[in-house]
Amino acid sequence: MSKESTCPDVDVFISNYILVDPDVFQLWVDGYSSSDAVNVLNQRGVAAQMEATLDLLTSDVLDHFRTYSLLERLLHNPTKLSEQLAFQIDPQTRQFLIEKYYEFDDAVIRELLGKKLSSRHRKDLDEVADKTEVLLKSCRRQFDNIKRVFKAVEEMSGSIVQNIRTHFLLPEELARRYGAVVFLGCMRFETGKRKLQYLTFSDFHHCAQSIMVQWTYGESNPDYNETELDREFLLELRDVRILIDKDKEHKHLVCARLRPQLLERTLAELDTNFRSYSRALVSLACNMHRTRELRLLFIELVERCLEPWRLANWSLADLRNFLATYTQCALEMDVLREAEVKKAWERYMNVITVCALRMYHTYLASF
Numbered sequence: 212m213s214k215e216s217t218c219p220d221v222d223v224f225i226s227n228y229i230l231v232d233p234d235v236f237q238l239w240v241d242g243y244s245s246s247d248a249v250n251v252l253n254q255r256g257v258a259a260q261m262e263a264t265l266d267l268l269t270s271d272v273l274d275h276f277r278t279y280s281l282l283e284r285l286l287h288n289p290t291k292l293s294e295q296l297a298f299q300i301d302p303q304t305r306q307f308l309i310e311k312y313y314e315f316d317d318a319v320i321r322e323l324l325g326k327k328l329s330s331r332h333r334k335d336l337d338e339v340a341d342k343t344e345v346l347l348k349s350c351r352r353q354f355d356n357i358k359r360v361f362k363a364v365e366e367m368s369g370s371i372v373q374n375i376r377t378h379f380l381l382p383e384e385l386a387r388r389y390g391a392v393v394f395l396g397c398m399r400f401e402t403g404k405r406k407l408q409y410l411t412f413s414d415f416h417h418c419a420q421s422i423m424v425q426w427t428y429g430e431s432n433p434d435y436n437e438t439e440l441d442r443e444f445l446l447e448l449r450d451v452r453i454l455i456d457k458d459k460e461h462k463h464l465v466c467a468r469l470r471p472q473l474l475e476r477t478l479a480e481l482d483t484n485f486r487s488y489s490r491a492l493v494s495l496a497c498n499m500h501r502t503r504e505l506r507l508l509f510i511e512l513v514e515r516c517l518e519p520w521r522l523a524n525w526s527l528a529d530l531r532n533f534l535a536t537y538t539q540c541a542l543e544m545d546v547l548r549e550a551e552v553k554k555a556w557e558r559y560m561n562v563i564t565v566c567a568l569r570m571y572h573t574y575l576a577s578f
Contacts, residue, residue, distance in 0.1 A: 228299040229282075231308065235275045240311050242348030245269075245276045286312045287359060289380045309380050313360075315353045315388070318343040321412040324395060325402040328358040360389050365397055371423070371437040390437075391419040397438040404510050409577040414569055418509070421565040425558055445500040447555040452497050453546045458486050464540040465533070472532045480523050481533065489537070491515035496559050509570070512563075517571050527572055534564045 234257075238248040249269050252258070258268045285292045289309045292300070300308070322339045326332050333354055340347040364374040371390040375381060381389065395402065395415060402415060426444065428435045454461060462485040470478060481488075495511055498504035504511075520530060538560040547553050 228301065229278055229304075231304050232275055233307070235272055236279060236308070236311060239276055239279045240314070240349065240352070242346030242350070242352070245273050248272050248276070282308065283312075290378065306380070310382060310385065312352075313356055313379065313381055313385060313389075315356065316343060316345050316349070317412040319345050319350055319353050320357065320392060321415075323354060323357060324392070324412065324415060325400070328354065328361060328396075357389070357392055361393050361396055364393060365438060368436045387420065388416060390423070391416040394419050394423055394438060398440070399506050401507050401510050406513050407509055410509070410570060410573060414573050415509075417569045418562075418566040421562045425562045440505070442500070444555055444558060445505075447551055448496040448499050448559055450549070450552045451493055451541075451547070451556050451559070454493050454541055454544075455490055457544060457546050458489050460544065461489060461537075461540060462486070464543070465536050468536050468540065469532060473529060477523070477525065477529055484519070484523070487519070488516065491519075492537075492560075492563065495563070496556075499559075509566075512567060512570060513574070516567060517574050520571065521574060521578075527568065527575065530571055531564075531568060534560070534567060538564065 234252065235248065238251060243251065246269075249265070249272050252268060252272065253265060258265055261268070263271075282298065285295055285298075286308060292305055292309065293302075319339060322343065323332075333351065336347060336350045336354060339345075340350045343350070360375060360379060363378050364371060367374045371393050372383070372386045375386040375389050375393070376383070379386070379389075401407070402410075422440075423437050426440045427437050428439070428441050462482070465485065466478060466482055469481070473481065491511075495504075495508070495515070499508075525533075538557065541547060541556060541560075542553055547556060
């Protein structure tokens with residue numbers, strides 16, 4: 212028997228599935244150093260629960276942190292995370308890593324809205340960290356993630372949210388939050404003025420979702436792109452200017468219908484100032500086709516509408532009733548008899564109502 216024939220065939224398989232500790236990974240994502248993470252875990256009683264020494268806990272955390280640092284470059288491109296061979300990661304763990312790494316703090320993103328995602332602003336994140344009480348390393352991660360997502364999808368056609376989900380494998384809700392950031396950035400809406408500081412990221416997210424659904428091209432349109440507004444719709448809005456000329460008729464219809472719903476003093480105030488309120492809403496519509504006016508949408512809503520309603524002591528319910536009635540009465544007037552103009556007016560007021568009610572709710576709460 213030859214020497215070769217006596218050697219058995221051996222198949223060797225080496226598995227290096229990584230173990231991810233959710234608590235340790237969260238601390239790493241939150242920007243803690245390994246030593247600070249050890250202190251946090253020790254204060255939570257983790258060492259005692261594991262019957263481990265502090266040295267053993269420190270060694271374990273360091274090992275996890277090294278692994279996560281090596282994984283980070285792969286997390287920058289989630290679609291390749293499943294293709295790489297350096298780490299064996301089961302699908303459930305892989306999705307967990309992606310979701311946690313791309314999560315963001317609303318307070319941090321609110322500070323970044325309206326700012327260019329440049330290296331200069333990245334250097335100024337110390338101020339954001341101080342203001343939001345979020346660790347600087349976490350602020351940098353969130354800044355880089357927002358910039359990465361923005362650059363990847365800003366010029367893609369179709370649904371922003373779907374593009375984000377496809378390229379970054381994020382869950383629906385998180386993709387929608389990123390989508391709002393991308394949309395607001397692409398449209399360059401003014402969000403940083405002092406009078407807008409009371410608005411949270413959640414408020415802007417709420418408004419952006421409504422605008423994306425109502426004012427962009429429909430998905431059936433070959434020009435569909437959620438980073439662009441429907442230009443034909445914006446131009447059609449110029450025709451609603453006729454409502455200013457018919458404001459007496461409009462006021463009569465609105466006040467008559469609201470009489471059972473409003474307090475007498477509120478109804479009297481509306482009767483006195485109807486023209487002013489109507490001109491503000493109609494002027495906004497007529498000027499939406501101008502890029503600069505569109506970018507100032509939120510500040511215009513605050514200065515021309517929300518502040519006067521607040522001074523008049525309108526409740527949120529008063530505003531809700533007014534906007535619904537104001538919109539419907541205009542649709543019933545002969546001056547908006549053309550179908551396209553009616554459709555444009557309704558499309559416009561649907562979004563204005565959503566934005567105004569959300570912004571006014573937060574505005575009242577800020578006092």
